[in-house]
Amino acid sequence: MAEGLTWNVYDANTMTQVEVYGEVLARLGAEHENIVGLSADLAKSTKIGVFADRFPGRFFNAGIAEQNMFGMAAGLAKAGLMPFVSTMAVFTTMRAAEQVRTDICYQNLDVKIIATHGGISFGQAGTTHHCTEDIAIMRAMANMTVIVPADGIECANAVRACISRPGPVYIRIGRGFEPNCYTSGDYGFEIGKAVEMNPGTDLTLVCCGITVLQAMEAAKMLKEADGTSVRVINMHTIKPLDADIIRKAIVETRRIITFEDHNVYGGLGSAVAEVVAESGRACAFARVGIPDCYSLVGYPEDLYCHYGLDADGIMAKVREVLGKDFEQDESWEDGF
Amino acid sequence: MPLTGQEINELKGRAKQLRRDIVDITFWAGGAHTGGALSMVEIMVLLYYKYLNIDPKNPQKPDRDRLILSKGHAGVGFAPLLARRGYFDFELLKDFNKFKSPFGMHLDGTKVTGVDVSTGSLGHGLSMAVGLALGARVKGESWRTYCVLGDGECNEGSVWEAAMAASHYGATNLITFVDRNRFMVDGPTEKVMGLEPFTDKWRSFGFVVKEVDGHSYAALSAAIEEAQGETGAPVVIMANTVKGKGVPFMENDVRWHYGGLDSDRLAESKQLIDRADIG
Numbered sequence: 001m002a003e004g005l006t007w008n009v010y011d012a013n014t015m016t017q018v019e020v021y022g023e024v025l026a027r028l029g030a031e032h033e034n035i036v037g038l039s040a041d042l043a044k045s046t047k048i049g050v051f052a053d054r055f056p057g058r059f060f061n062a063g064i065a066e067q068n069m070f071g072m073a074a075g076l077a078k079a080g081l082m083p084f085v086s087t088m089a090v091f092t093t094m095r096a097a098e099q100v101r102t103d104i105c106y107q108n109l110d111v112k113i114i115a116t117h118g119g120i121s122f123g124q125a126g127t128t129h130h131c132t133e134d135i136a137i138m139r140a141m142a143n144m145t146v147i148v149p150a151d152g153i154e155c156a157n158a159v160r161a162c163i164s165r166p167g168p169v170y171i172r173i174g175r176g177f178e179p180n181c182y183t184s185g186d187y188g189f190e191i192g193k194a195v196e197m198n199p200g201t202d203l204t205l206v207c208c209g210i211t212v213l214q215a216m217e218a219a220k221m222l223k224e225a226d227g228t229s230v231r232v233i234n235m236h237t238i239k240p241l242d243a244d245i246i247r248k249a250i251v252e253t254r255r256i257i258t259f260e261d262h263n264v265y266g267g268l269g270s271a272v273a274e275v276v277a278e279s280g281r282a283c284a285f286a287r288v289g290i291p292d293c294y295s296l297v298g299y300p301e302d303l304y305c306h307y308g309l310d311a312d313g314i315m316a317k318v319r320e321v322l323g324k325d326f327e328q329d330e331s332w333e334d335g336f
Numbered sequence: 337m338p339l340t341g342q343e344i345n346e347l348k349g350r351a352k353q354l355r356r357d358i359v360d361i362t363f364w365a366g367g368a369h370t371g372g373a374l375s376m377v378e379i380m381v382l383l384y385y386k387y388l389n390i391d392p393k394n395p396q397k398p399d400r401d402r403l404i405l406s407k408g409h410a411g412v413g414f415a416p417l418l419a420r421r422g423y424f425d426f427e428l429l430k431d432f433n434k435f436k437s438p439f440g441m442h443l444d445g446t447k448v449t450g451v452d453v454s455t456g457s458l459g460h461g462l463s464m465a466v467g468l469a470l471g472a473r474v475k476g477e478s479w480r481t482y483c484v485l486g487d488g489e490c491n492e493g494s495v496w497e498a499a500m501a502a503s504h505y506g507a508t509n510l511i512t513f514v515d516r517n518r519f520m521v522d523g524p525t526e527k528v529m530g531l532e533p534f535t536d537k538w539r540s541f542g543f544v545v546k547e548v549d550g551h552s553y554a555a556l557s558a559a560i561e562e563a564q565g566e567t568g569a570p571v572v573i574m575a576n577t578v579k580g581k582g583v584p585f586m587e588n589d590v591r592w593h594y595g596g597l598d599s600d601r602l603a604e605s606k607q608l609i610d611r612a613d614i615g
């Protein structure tokens with residue numbers, strides 16, 4: 001069977017990201033008998049329930065007990081199985097953080113985590129269900145691979161790919177109603193290898209998750225309105241980060257902005273900033289995300305607009321950064 | 337003192353209003369945790385209209401009783417109760433869940449007057465309640481702390497860590513309720529993660545257990561008054577309830593853990609609520 005999607009794009013377009021995940025996992029379950037599933041009273045909403053219905057003997061609902069669930073997953077992995085664990089991102093990366101780190105990452109176990117409701121995608125639920133810290137937390141755990149798929153199609157690719165990647169993998173998805181930015185799964189998805197979604201020479205947008213599609217739209221509008229050539233990179237793997245594509249962007253576009261549904265501290269923006277700083281080259285750089293606060297309440301679209309994570313917000317930020325006289329400003333005498 | 341007939345009638349009226357408010361907000365908000373909000377109505381109405389020492393005009397009064405709704409997803413049943421009790425304007429709830437509203441599904445104590453503690457992540461409330469209760473004791477103050485837990489919530493180990501601490505420190509100024517509606521998200525509690533023998537568990541953690549019909553004011557009131565007089569150990573009131581209580585098509589139907597209503601279903605729900613005699 002081909003990598004990634006195993007059904008036609010029409011299906012993927014009519015399914016939400018989590019539904020795609022549920023379906024892919026259920027199919028993988030048929031191919032790999034060592035896959036087991038776990039959830040914590042959220043089997044239905046995370047869609048790992050599709051797997052549970054198909055393989056009831058290989059699924060464990062831990063009840064509302066996330067710490068125990070991740071400990072159980074570690075035990076199952078030690079017994080030679082490959083657990084896929086699904087609950088909301090906030091309960092995965094904070095409630096059960098130490099189980100994930102000490103039981104799973106420290107022992108480098110083959111546990112695959114699909115965390116839903118990442119970022120502020122469950123906007124109405126408020127801070128207890130938002131998760132704008134997870135990328136930072138997961139990135140800091142040694143052995144962990146961190147993936148933020150841009151849409152359902154990429155999510156399918158990531159779920160399939162994580163099976164052959166040894167060790168723990170964290171896949172962060174949204175609430176599941178996000179529109180697709182890919183029209184086909186055959187674009188050569190590879191963990192750790194970012195995808196250039198749009199070519200450009202004036203500035204590079206580095207995005208992950210829901211911001212990828214918005215950046216693609218912004219790039220199109222900027223081309224039409226301003227004649228600006230904006231490169232868009234889908235950095236679906238935050239760890240290991242594709243540093244080459246960033247170094248290339250520094251040299252070729254000299255300006256980089258990151259966009260993510262995450263606190264500006266610690267996530268994609270920080271990961272990219274590390275590469276920029278260590279490159280030793282001058283590069284105009286800005287990060288956009290949730291500005292170190294607990295997000296307002298509201299429907300996600302309203303919130304993304306408020307925090308400048310939609311196409312309009314991205315356009316405005318691009319114009320701001322391009323408007324700054326960066327390349328001429330090479331005299332360092334002005335101090336700060 | 338047993339409740340008078342008049343008191344019970346008044347409470348029934350308040351409960352009816354609260355149930356109507358819950359389905360209204362479910363409609364306005366485009367969906368809510370309706371089932372678990374409806375199951376706790378009698379507990380919450382009785383506490384807010386009879387037992388809690390509170391003053392909505394002076395919401396921060398230092399000697400007020402504290403209430404932690406540990407099953408924070410039932411905010412759709414808590415916010416209208418606070419509004420009707422006089423903490424803020426009920427009209428604000430028309431924006432429940434909407435952009436910039438102070439009211440999200442899980443109430444934020446930093447934004448909503450009358451909410452002592454922000455909840456929504458299950459299994460946190462009882463620990464904070466133990467802290468409040470011990471705090472009152474350290475300060476030599478006589479206010480009480482009440483905590484309302486979901487039954488599914490009691491899967492969380494932290495609930496039992498808190499229970500252990502409450503009895504270890506003899507927190508008798510803490511009164512805990514379990515809204516025992518027998519359902520969680522993925523199904524019936526006993527199917528997803530069995531809790532039984534549930535009252536035995538609480539007893540073995542050092543609690544005095546009062547098991548009552550959670551929709552009966554008489555039974556709840558007797559249990560609360562006994563709990564207030566208890567000096568030997570913390571009390572948990574195991575309130576047997578029905579998830580979705582008052583709207584028959586929601587009752588004991590797991591799909592109503594979180595549901596939405598269109599205008600026809602809303603009207604139907606209100607008629608059913610008006611017809612029901614609960615309490």
Ligand SMILES: Cc1ncc(C[n+]2csc(CCOP(=O)(O)OP(=O)(O)O)c2C)c(N)n1
Nearest residue numbers: 041372456457458486487488489519520521
């Ligand atoms: C730590 C945590 N895990 C998961 C959830 C998601 N969740 C919200 S409500 C709920 C079920 C709660 O069941 P119960 O405590 O029985 O409440 P009730 O049936 O009274 O609504 C779950 C799993 C959560 N809010 N917090």
